Amino acid sequence: ILLEAGQTVVLTTDPAQQASSRCLPISYPSLAGTGLEPGRAVFVGQYLFTGSETTSAYLTVQAVDEAAGAVSCVVANACALEGVQLTVHVGNMRNTAPILAARDAAAIKNWAAPNAVDFLAVSYCRTAADVAAARQCLADNGAAGIRVIAKIENKEGLAHYREIAAAADGVIFSRGSMGNCLDPEKMFLAQTMLLSACNAAGKPAYVT
16 A cells, blocks of 8 residues: 555544555544544554655544544655554554453463463553453453563553552563654653562563
8 A cells, every 4th residue: 555745544443444545444443532633643554664664654633533433644754555464553542442352352262271371461551450351351261370461552551550560460661662652752761660660569571
């Protein structure tokens, strides 16, 4: 999918829409309550990538239609989006979806529990309640012995880093994801804060 600088592209929650240079369907259920508004930054690209200037799109939100589940954005750079799956990261968006989807619970029941995995990494962990929800899902599927590693990847999780560090068995600080919603010069302060909290709680911390 080729995008040009200055063009408009619509992100939609309608899964029936075909992906094109004018419309990109995203796997998020609803825009209601997310706090999306004009001026917000959106990143679209490979999760692990090189040459991001040409393989990833940097968008700015222009208009939001919650009822239609559509976000109109202006593209900042010319790029070619390709790959089986792309990551869409919206800076400072409130995530209102359950921390574990039905497919996550199925994976825990059908694969993690039978294979006695050691850890479950919870992506985009927001609060201690998300850690508790993950533990409950593990217990419900006969995998209470699996430990929970909370991944802090945006401002929502960073705002609750102390309670997350206390509740989880360990923490991953994802600087790549966090970099989409935090100024670079503030990353070092956030990392120091998180590592200090993990040290105080006696929990291992991993920095990506």
